[in-house]
Amino acid sequence: xxxxxxxxxxxxxxxxxxxxxxxxxxxxxxxxxxxxxxxxxxxxxxxxxxxxxxxxxxxxxxxxxxxxxxxxxxxxxxxxxxxxxxxxxxxxxxxxxxxxxxxxxxxxxxxxxxxxxxxxxxxxxxxxxxxxxxxxxxxxxxxxxxxxxxxxxxxxxxxxxxxxxxxxxxxxxxxxxxxxxxxxxxxxxxxxxxxxxxxxxxxxxxxxxxxxxxxxxxxxxxxxxxxxxxxxxxxxxxxxxxxxxxxxxxxxxxxxxxxxxxxxxxxxxxxxxxxxxxxxxxxxxxxxxxxxxxxxxx
Numbered sequence: 001x002x003x004x005x006x007x008x009x010x011x012x013x014x015x016x017x018x019x020x021x022x023x024x025x026x027x028x029x030x031x032x033x034x035x036x037x038x039x040x041x042x043x044x045x046x047x048x049x050x051x052x053x054x055x056x057x058x059x060x061x062x063x064x065x066x067x068x069x070x071x072x073x074x075x076x077x078x079x080x081x082x083x084x085x086x087x088x089x090x091x092x093x094x095x096x097x098x099x100x101x102x103x104x105x106x107x108x109x110x111x112x113x114x115x116x117x118x119x120x121x122x123x124x125x126x127x128x129x130x131x132x133x134x135x136x137x138x139x140x141x142x143x144x145x146x147x148x149x150x151x152x153x154x155x156x157x158x159x160x161x162x163x164x165x166x167x168x169x170x171x172x173x174x175x176x177x178x179x180x181x182x183x184x185x186x187x188x189x190x191x192x193x194x195x196x197x198x199x200x201x202x203x204x205x206x207x208x209x210x211x212x213x214x215x216x217x218x219x220x221x222x223x224x225x226x227x228x229x230x231x232x233x234x235x236x237x238x239x240x241x242x243x244x245x246x247x248x249x250x251x252x253x254x255x256x257x258x259x260x261x262x263x264x265x266x267x268x269x270x271x272x273x274x275x276x277x278x279x280x281x282x283x284x285x286x287x288x289x290x291x292x293x294x295x296x297x298x
Contacts, residue, residue, distance in 0.1 A: 042295040046131055046138050046171060047181055051101065051111065060103045062133060069103025094118045109133030122147030137174040140291065142282075143167070146218075163191040165218035168201075169272075169284055171291050183286040185270045187242070187255065189218040198223040200238055200257050202270045202286065204230040207238040219253070220244055229259070232266065240270075251276040 042053040049062040051069075058069040075097040079090045099113040115127035123146040131138040144167045151160040168186035188199040189211045196211035200223060207227025214221035222241035229236045240257030253276075258269040273283040281294035 040296055042293070044293040046129070046140060046291055047136075047173060047289060049131060049133070049136075049138065051103075053101070058101055058103060060101075060105070060107070060109075062107045063135070065106035067103040067105030067107050067109075069101050071099060071101045073097070073099040092119050094120070107134050138171065139174060140169070140171045142169050160193060161191070163218055165189045169282070169291070171284075171289065181289055183270075183284060183289050183291055185257075185272065185284065185286055187223075187257070189214065189221065189223075191218060196221070198225055200225055200227070200240065202238070202257055202259075202268050205236060205238065205259065205268055206230070207236070209238070213241075223257070229268070236260070236268075249278050 173181035198211040207225035209225030225238040237260035
């Protein structure tokens with residue numbers, strides 16, 4: 001399957017980078033790391049399409065077909081200045097960016113990515129990618145939200161505090177081709193007073209439950225949810241969680257969710273790696289479909 005080839009490719013890159021940066025190979029490792037940071041490589045995979053980008057040049061692979069391309073990209077970071085004692089300090093407020101790739105070869109097409117990130121509370125962000133080639137049209141969408149509110153008076157009562165940490169991703173192959181290709185994974189963790197709640201969606205499974213062992217930022221914890229599978233028309237249990245892993249220079253969040261129905265023949269699951277360093281990006285797997293986007297951290 002194409003997805004297996006793509007996963008093997010990205011995992012080989014991950015293993016190479018991990019051992020290069022953590023095995024302590026002296027000056028050679030340092031030189032390799034400096035070269036990779038200088039050329040700033042980026043690799044992205046969506047279903048059966050993979051692009052490797054170095055500077056503004058790209059190599060595209062799609063279902064045993066090859067192409068080369070050029071990228072046009074721009075990034076705008078807006079900052080605000082404020083006084084900290086007698087020192088002027090700048091703080092980033094938000095960032096907007098786009099990335100346009102055009103490629104030709106055995107397959108022709110374009111890929112457009114647009115995104116926005118706000119660093120003020122509430123923290124928000126989104127990114128959309130449209131991949132249009134001779135043979136297929138793919139679309140991905142990512143969004144995140146984090147905010148926290150203090151306790152609010154409500155008559156003679158006090159309600160709150162409130163906090164929400166939400167992240168969602170979707171990938172779809174447009175058209176009527178069967179079977180449908182898609183990733184649709186969303187998770188939201190909320191804290192209402194002292195009650196931690198969770199919402200998780202995997203495909204057409206929607207679930208609500210409790211977020212246990214949660215930290216104050218709602219970045220880590222485990223979920224025990226009950227939901228409805230609209231594909232099978234049945235009640236399902238959902239178990240999983242999110243944890244931060246820090247091993248030398250290798251830092252990432254690992255999330256995993258899966259259904260629990262003893263009599264069901266179809267196990268539904270989702271896995272989400274969010275890498276922070278030495279490279280940043282995501283590796284998301286839902287059932288038999290995967291997406292990844294990795295670049296060296298700045």
